[in-house]
Amino acid sequence: MENVKTLGEFIIEQQSDFSDSTGEFSSLLSAIRLASKVVNQQVNKAGLMSHILGSAGEQNIQGEEQQKLDVFANNQFIKALVGRRVICGIASEENDDYIPINNNGRYIIAMDPLDGSSNIDVNVSIGTIFSIYQRITPIGQQVRAEDFLQKGTRQVAAGYVIYGSSTMLVYTTGNGVNGFTYDPGIGVYFLSHPDMKIPAAGKIYSINEGNINKCSAGVKQYVEYCKHVDAATKRPYTGRYIGSLVADFHRNLIKGGIYMYPATTDAPKGKLRLLYECNPLAFIVEQAGGKASDGHRRIMEIEPTDLHQRVPFFVGSQSMVDKVGDLISQE
Numbered sequence: 459m460e461n462v463k464t465l466g467e468f469i470i471e472q473q474s475d476f477s478d479s480t481g482e483f484s485s486l487l488s489a490i491r492l493a494s495k496v497v498n499q500q501v502n503k504a505g506l507m508s509h510i511l512g513s514a515g516e517q518n519i520q521g522e523e524q525q526k527l528d529v530f531a532n533n534q535f536i537k538a539l540v541g542r543r544v545i546c547g548i549a550s551e552e553n554d555d556y557i558p559i560n561n562n563g564r565y566i567i568a569m570d571p572l573d574g575s576s577n578i579d580v581n582v583s584i585g586t587i588f589s590i591y592q593r594i595t596p597i598g599q600q601v602r603a604e605d606f607l608q609k610g611t612r613q614v615a616a617g618y619v620i621y622g623s624s625t626m627l628v629y630t631t632g633n634g635v636n637g638f639t640y641d642p643g644i645g646v647y648f649l650s651h652p653d654m655k656i657p658a659a660g661k662i663y664s665i666n667e668g669n670i671n672k673c674s675a676g677v678k679q680y681v682e683y684c685k686h687v688d689a690a691t692k693r694p695y696t697g698r699y700i701g702s703l704v705a706d707f708h709r710n711l712i713k714g715g716i717y718m719y720p721a722t723t724d725a726p727k728g729k730l731r732l733l734y735e736c737n738p739l740a741f742i743v744e745q746a747g748g749k750a751s752d753g754h755r756r757i758m759e760i761e762p763t764d765l766h767q768r769v770p771f772f773v774g775s776q777s778m779v780d781k782v783g784d785l786i787s788q789e
């Protein structure tokens with residue numbers, strides 16, 4: 459491909475911007491790139507490799523059946539990251555507690571190695587989500603919980619991989635959002651979506667409407683607002699809910715829209731996890747000109763208290779997140 463930039467070239471270019479003089483951060487991103495290629499290969503063959511499909515017979519901390527591909531993906535990302543020695547600790551949806559790695563590593567990573575895994579068996583897009591921080595505790599010591607329980611505003615990088623009709627890696631280091639599309643024929647990611655920006659107003663709303671009667675009045679009002687017939691404001695909007703966070707988020711990032719996973723009567727904190735789902739996507743969407751809140755507060759301002767804590771999540775086009783937030787504030 460003539461003069462199209464590869465992810466590797468982009469990472470090196472960013473290294474100077476990121477003042478990553480030791481190249482440690484570049485090495486970290488390269489590890490994520492490598493693991494995503496290995497996971498992509500298995501995801502694409504999952505339909506054929508029955509020994510991968512189906513549950514691993516174990517349950518993760520969420521009490522969810524662990525699909526073998528979940529476990530495989532988790533192991534691949536951990537293996538790649540451990541191999542680069544720049545990580546002092548890893549928090550993963552698939553592990554009850556954080557994993558201390560290299561005491562001399564400068565960075566911690568929080569990740570959901572394969573989100574939406576319930577869609578694996580029905581061939582719907584799934585994704586990896588990651589969030590990176592510099593450690594707080596001194597280098598040379600073992601990593602501690604406080605290294606992971608940092609506000610989202612302290613992230614140094616965040617990204618996701620979407621394993622879909624094509625595989626893409628989308629990430630930010632705080633200087634905008636860039637998307638890279640994978641060419642499996644030559645095993646290279648190419649810069650296909652430079653400087654991604656989410657439309658300020660969108661016409662797509664994503665929510666599991668099966669839960670709507672368990673949501674608060676403000677959320678119900680907003681969904682009714684989306685459905686109201688009004689040509690002047692181009693309503694009704696379009697309802698699109700894939701049931702795979704990364705797929706819904708990625709579509710809304712490109713086309714404009716809002717994804718909502720509110721608190722419900724049986725899940726008062728919502729379903730999605732702050733550390734490795736909401737914070738990384740909040741960082742990305744803000745860098746792309748959008749917004750992310752729990753209905754009241756900016757997601758990235760929330761002080762974490764637990765590795766796997768859940769928060770209500772409203773993310774996407776600024777005007778849509780503001781609108782549902784206004785209705786919730788009037789409850």
Ligand code: P6P
Pocket residue numbers: 573574575576666701702703704729730
């Ligand atoms: P529900 C997948 O389990 C996930 O974490 C997200 O990827 C997805 O958006 C959401 O949960 C779907 O949850 O309750 O609507 O099936």
